[in-house]
Amino acid sequence: MIQFTVNDKAYSVDVAEDTPILWILREHLNLTGTKFGCGAAQCGACTVLLGNEAIRSCSTPISEANGKHITTIETTKDKEVKALQYAWVAEDVAQCGYCQPGQIMNAASLLKKNPHPNEAQIIDAMRGNICRCGTYNRIKSAIAIVAKG
Numbered sequence: 001m002i003q004f005t006v007n008d009k010a011y012s013v014d015v016a017e018d019t020p021i022l023w024i025l026r027e028h029l030n031l032t033g034t035k036f037g038c039g040a041a042q043c044g045a046c047t048v049l050l051g052n053e054a055i056r057s058c059s060t061p062i063s064e065a066n067g068k069h070i071t072t073i074e075t076t077k078d079k080e081v082k083a084l085q086y087a088w089v090a091e092d093v094a095q096c097g098y099c100q101p102g103q104i105m106n107a108a109s110l111l112k113k114n115p116h117p118n119e120a121q122i123i124d125a126m127r128g129n130i131c132r133c134g135t136y137n138r139i140k141s142a143i144a145i146v147a148k149g
């Protein structure tokens with residue numbers, strides 16, 4: 001049995017230890033805000049926080065979450081995620097929207113480590129999250145709003 005919390009709620013699952021966290025979130029817990037993109041740790045669509053670290057949930061086994069806290073886009077309490085969601089709306093960031101939960105979770109991890117990143121630091125931190133719709137400039141602007149406080 002693997003025990004962990006997601007968005008402050010406790011869960012335990014009896015699954016193979018190498019089951020990807022993404023599968024548990026979407027199929028077992030019905031938290032479908034986290035998206036499946038490449039399934040190979042290449043696009044960032046599946047990004048969630050494990051502790052304060054952004055991880056690729058498609059390629060991280062649930063065994064790594066044992067005893068830890070996962071935060072997903074469905075959180076109602078995480079202050080960085082909530083601030084980013086408001087900024088995302090203000091900047092009208094999303095196009096198709098598919099990559100955006102992963103973008104926000106990756107940005108939240110950046111802001112937890114560095115609350116006031118400059119433009120170069122934002123670009124560097126967000127480099128691995130792919131957006132097929134090319135919303136990169138709006139993503140950068142939304143993060144900058146939160147970074148400026």
Ligand code: FES
Nearest residue numbers: 037038039044058
């Ligand atoms: S779906 Fe996980 S990195 Fe692409």
Ligand code: FES
Nearest residue numbers: 096097131132133
């Ligand atoms: S908004 Fe469409 S993939 Fe990013």
